Amino acid sequence: MASDDIWILGIAMTKFGKHSDKDIVDLGSEAAIAALADAGVTMDDIGILAAGNLMGASASFGQALQKQIGQTGIPVYNVANACATGATALRTAIMAVKAGEVKMGLAVGAEKLAGAGLLGGGGVSKKDGNKFEPRGRFGSVLPTDGRIGTDTMPGTFAQVGMEYGHKYGGVSFELFAKISEKNHAHSVLNPMAAYQKRFTLDEIMNDMMIAYPNTRPMCSANCDGAAAAVVTSGEVLRTLSKEQQRRAIKVSASVLTTDPYQEACQILPDVNTLTRNAAKLAYEQAGVSPSDLDLVELHDCFATAELVHYDNLMLCPEGGAVDFFMSGATWRDGSMPVNVSGGLESKGHPIAATGIANIWEVCHHLRNEAGDRQIKDAKVGLAHVIGLGSACGIHILERSGL
Template sequence: MADDIWILGIRMTKFGKHPDKDVVDLAAEAAMAALADGGVTMKDIGILAAGNLMGGGGIGQQIQKQIGQTGIPVYNVANACATGATALRTAIMAIKAGECDMGLAVGVEKLAGAGLLAGGARAGDGNHFTPSGRQGAIAPLDGRVGTETMPGVFAQIGMEYGHKYGGTSFELFARISQKNHEHSTLNPLAAYTKAMSLEQIMGDVMIAYPNTRPMCSANCDGAAAAVVVSGQKLRTLSLEQQKRAVKVSASVLTSDPYEEACQILPNVNTLTRNAATTAYEQAGVGPEDLNLVELHDCFATAELVHYDNLMLCPEGGAVDFFESGATWRTGSTPVNVSGGLESKGHPIAATGIANIWEICHHLRGEAGDRQIEGAKVGLAHVIGLGSACGVHILEKSGL
């Protein structure tokens, strides 16, 4: 069994609109760049795990056909918004199991111009009411028995936190979004790189109160890929490769355990807390050791609850934590210095690798204008509704 796992090469494409590229182009661009970044080729890779949530399937083999068919096992994975993290973890597990010493994980999505995700379009009420499905419903539930679309679901998740602990408001959530949009001005690969004032954010189109449009994750195109390697193999590579390699101190995937209400409103809290607890144990670090965090701000209302779930603040203290300025890039625990999903963008299957790229970029000291100085430890978190949670803790090489 491999004792330690490292990121050898990692890359994301520019997020945004790529009308001239298909999913395979984007995935190939990220994969080839990750291989080049790690100084290896497809010949070195023993497993490929790939995800493209909204596509037709088989993305792994399609990528191989463009960048190298070597006969290695391919795992096409799908795990909602945690698809990228699941691909990465699949490659890591293969190395840990001793099946190979190097793997490639790729996530890609084309979502530019996509509208609301989830929630059923409603046909006209039928000529004859007939109960169907697991709730014996005579028509779709979305809109008549609550909401099934993501902005509303995650709005309720943030509002529930407010009900439990107090202190939330439309303006508070808007200010979280303001932070991430401000951060994105330093990220040339972000889909949107413009700062937005609080007035602009609050005055924008309301999607699902309290989330206005800029408080929602930005649908866009993009891909990200990572090459992972066992520590044993890494030690046979060049000193330069070893210096730039980033240690995967923890790699955890959880699903949501049963609790009252979890089938009524998805509980994104407990599985994140469970994943974080396990990850901190695996890595032997605590939240106070983190120099930066990329967490799943699919909506401004979601970012708040994950401060608490990742234990960046005391339980119930997320509002005070944000108010203290801790999560701005100048604060004690910078969160989403990439701009987050709200501004960098959220090409679903790419997100769970792109957030790790962001952390690696800082740990390698290669983040340019947005470098968090002296960053040694970072955490990347994703949530896929349904639910799946991926948490990775990454550490700078000691060389």
Template sequence: MSHVYIVGVDMIRFGRYPERTVPNLAAEAALLALDDADLTIADIQALYCGNVYEARTMVGQRLLAEIGQTGIPVTNVANACATGATAFRDAWTSVLAGVYDLVLAVGVEQMGKGLLGGGAGVSPEGFIGSASNPAMFAQIGVEHTRKYGTTFEQFAKISVKNHFHSTMNPKSMYRKEASLDEVMSSEMISYPNTKLMCSVNVDGAAAAVLASEAAVERLGLTDRAVKIRASAMTSNPYQERGTALPDFSSATRLAAAQVYESAGVGPEDLDLVELHDCFATAEMVHYENLGLCADGEAGKLVDEGVTRLGGRIPVNVSGGLLSKGHPLGATGIANVYEVCTHLRDRAGARQVPGARLGLTHVVGGGYDLGTACAVHILERR
């Protein structure tokens, strides 16, 4: 089977840009990715654009109005936090199927400040107690503590790690370390997640140019190509008790099993991971969901520094959503950018030495919305 490659990828620095429009942010990221591939929009055969809050406004077409309307087909995608990864996967599928040789995937979001996921009322059974994302991921953390004895301090150490990593990432919203005491004593949002253990609402955009193997050879792009070794996407499988107490981990576990089987590798073969740390509690459970350790051992991974830069399997070396920021539609492709940067040896001070295989993961949804999860394994060519 022929493979699909990433030949151009980039992102704008995540931050707040109230004076700009969503298509304008997307246009900047698209041009950066095209420049990285030494291509122009005239070379692109299709566009896949991910955005949540303005999904009805044909963001992809408005993006092309800023960088060049060439008449190509445009697919606009919205899939909660997995929006960017969905656009990326759709682009991958179209090239893998042989429909196109060169396609562009863009993810973009302009976020307000404040709480996400509120306003939907109280869950019928009262297990979660609120429809807000902080409450849902608080429940996930408390359940992990009940089952495995995970401590408040262990959850907080994840935030300390990711804030440290962000100091080396020029495209991160925040580039400031936070001590364990600062993380644990910051404003409590929903126990065990304090304010510094919650992802940052920011504006952002990221883009990737995907190419067939034939296009890579024809255009002489082998020096910058990163192979998409495997891709998997899932939704929640039916579980009898899921109507009362949803299992937010199921979609990730299913996607992880599929992507490892497709790639012919296991979690022990990975050199780095960019996963969906929308809250510190989420990163903790995803260590286990992605098979980075056995169930109940995630806290031990944190204590031993296994997931820190320099550890056995560095996680969220970009600073993660906790510090880099979480513009919903852009996050999935921003994760791809981070892993590609390491596979190309271009990550500077945060470089994972000798990185050859990396995994990206995003999962979005909610207890009453369903779940979308996308996992990709990328490989140095």
């Protein structure tokens, strides 16, 4: 192993779901303590803590965490980057190790979102009907959500999928529902998932419509959860035990992008260009191509989003996502298993935890520790998250081979 390689030494997630008896710090502590134990180190070894809790982004989540798991005086970076918060925390720890400032870093993401309901819709202000006065950057006299398009997440991502259909053809309500059918089927094998229920296609299509073509089971599940990871350098890993070296997972690529200006990107968020840019850079950094991947965990915040990311991550030829999915490639027994964890639609999406939990899933397979849902002989995997606004995190991971 090269001295400047980055390795995940330990990683853990809580079960996703409803944790009504635990607060954010309980969840974050549980994941952090488990990740430290998994790494075989203690807080004394950690030189930086990067922590994310999006819903409490103005509070000092990292410091609150330290007060429970170990106050050693190390710098804390409280990060917030929409749904890419966890990946951003991990990347912050990685950058500190890469810069040579610290030997090991700890990244933690935690969120309590069970019962949160609809995200993103602004609704109607209490000012309605009093006096019309232009406000904000559009000089609007009334709220725009619902009157000029939609700000809701299900509606926004529905349009992302439909736009792909307009560009390339072949999409339908049934197609998107079939993507959801796959992820729910996968979740049955994942005891860490918030929901482990297999749905029939009819059940998915006849469930409550949220934003056509996304019905309720086609939306990510709001839930509670946390995930944490310990990262270190190849130089440090060489000094550790054979067992630690064997279980360590190489971070072959760690990339974070935002969306470069494109026509319409301020009209409908462009989740495509920044993902494609991140993927290109990640494949280049890792020296792997999409065909080398044994599994992919991608950001299926909605079934309509999963389709476009097949294309953005270059898992299929440009414009070929529909055919690629219909070939069965992305089922767990297909040529490119996608979201074998159940994805955000069934595993759940506790926002700040998601960008580390998807890496936990990939690491679990690369370590051959994924139990019933193990992808046989997995060597290389990719984890992807998108935070709307936008931020895209991609990590490519490889088993140590020791």
